Amino acid sequence: MMIDNPFVVNVYASPELFCDREAETAAIASALRNGRHVMLFSPRRYGKTGLIRHVFDHLAKQRGTRTVFADIYAADDAHAFNVVLLNAVHEALNPTPKLFLKNAMAWFSALRPVVQFDELSGQPSIALERGRTNKEEATTREIFRILREQKRTIFLAIDEFQQVANFPEVRMDAVLRTELQRSPNVHCIFSGSQRHILQDLFNNAAKPFYGSADQVELQRIGREVYADFACKLMKRHKRTLRKDDALFCYDWCNGHTYYVQVLFNRLFGDARALERPTIVEVMRSIIREQDAIMATLRSALTKGQWELFAAISREGEVDTPTGGAFIRKHGLSSSAALVHALQALLDRELVYVIAHRPDSGKPVYAPYNPFHGAWFKYR
Template sequence: METPFVFGKIATDQNFTDRRVETERLLQNFRSLTNTIIISPRRWGKSSLVIHAAKQLLMSEENVKLCMIDLFNVREEEEFYTLLAKEVLTSVSSKWEEIAVNAKNFLARLIPRISFTADVESELSFGIGLEELKRNPDDILDLAEALAVSKNIRLIICIDEFQNVANFGDSLAFQKKLRAHWQRHSHVAYCLFGSKRHMLMDVFANVSMPFYKFGDLMFLQKIETEEWIPFIRQKFQMANKVIERDEVQLLVELVDNHPYYVQQLAQQVWLRTEKLVVPSIVKEAYNGLIDQLSLLFLNSMETFSNAQLGFLKALIAGEKQLSSKQTLQAYRIGTSGNVVRIKQALMEREVIDLQGNEITFQDPLFEAWLKRDWFK
């Protein structure tokens, strides 16, 4: 029997839970063509939220088109332009003849090369010479607006892994160029998000950066336990299995309400249950999940310096005065200046998160493994 819990891929339809407030806010932004930036730690459901809201929009609104772009494998500015042009062209038309006409009409100066394979898995191949791109990328940056105006539509462009633009050569100039064009678009809205929270914060929340105040900044929060309870109980009921409120609460709290791990642990509990879930099943599944990840965690430990390991040990021990002389000596962290550098390095590696003065682990199971196995 197929398990009813989804993790590691986009959660849609009946697999999507809660986020009602965020969904409505995102829908309002889409409808009003307000740019949106979504920031949260990895695997908190940003992509699922965007897809969920976009589906609702397309079902309720006319003359709206959606363009989804993933920059995961994009490392250079020229690749970005080519991908943007291809996805925008294909999002407004499904007929390759019309795509070719639009490319000719709106990108004539760039001399685009288009080919189309008319097989079972039809695919558009789109390319532009690097020299043409370097001379004039403006037509591509304004392509979405030009097409939206000509077709009398609204276009929503959602770009995942947007933080990758920070790695382009002369990234600051590139971001200035994007902002200069996109802020003038009145028929297009941009929804930008990604998996590197610290990089996104630097791009969008840094007053000195071009994309500062580009749009509505949404910080996703964890899904509350009360929202998980009916969702998980219903999934069990569908298979004639029973999980009571207390066991759901235990399950959710063990993984600190982390959306990905809630679904994964729920699956493990579901697989271990014949009829009724008892606390021992939840705890057994939880420890089994940590065991599954232990090799991954063990390998990651080899990449930390001794000072970083000391810092992690201090966190696990509950130390609050990390820069005190006593803590520095007890955990062999080094100097107080080292603490600042270690915090920054661990945030960049997405090991910890810093909100105000509170330091938390981004991965609750990594924290649990450190407590249970590494620093025992």
């Protein structure tokens, strides 16, 4: 993969361009190699998908293995889940047309898929006819039969796994638990971003996946680690970024991985010397770009939600957004109304729990997108 800008966003490029996560990589890879499943959690855009790709990059070097990555974020029922999973399996097990043709008869006889071809790339993809509930369950079982019959170890990642909790009619968690018990060669990463749903799926004794996976939670990458990574990567490409400026960038993005990476990407793409005035100018440009987004948000939120969003954003991090002192400081409405407003902001992922106070255990709230937080402070 040829990439001009080493601060990649949205894709995993290579181990050399991946920042840290050494402990998490080792823990997940060790669990999978030793036959244990992993539940991986973090807020969105902390780098879960990149970490999975990074782990898979290591595991793929083992002989007799295949890695399968299925992103089910858009799946709203068992049928959509099966389509995503089957295409992920197809992509991993049929990397060439020759292999696809070799496996086609075995797949077609059980699943009766419809083969489609991408108009631009010419690559085949697979669609499935929608069936009754029991047929969708049978389709999932057939996909796992394909995996089970491989004479190799399969490392399967199901991203945004919390979606299965909302599937109508089919208890997909129960189906998957049964199939995994029958498939000793398949080891899974279940990753997601909605803590309460994932904890219920894996920590509720009444649920099929109770106690069945190691649990890994991603935190923010350490600021010193990220700053050193950025400075070294800049230097490797004959750019100079001072460490204090790298730390300044990290803090401005509140350590949120995706947004830190976006800012460094923008700075690398700027041909000027990376002095503090240039960095600030790039930041101001990013803030101005939020104008249209914030106008849309303002019309979509109630007055109370907007005012609470603005107050949390201006503070940066808040552990008592419904407390009297915070209400008085920002001229907010009653505490009872703020509870509903806070929940609405959490549901919309405009604010999130960034940490818990070590002394009291109180959740600490912050704007999910630090660029939105900066907009409230500086526009």
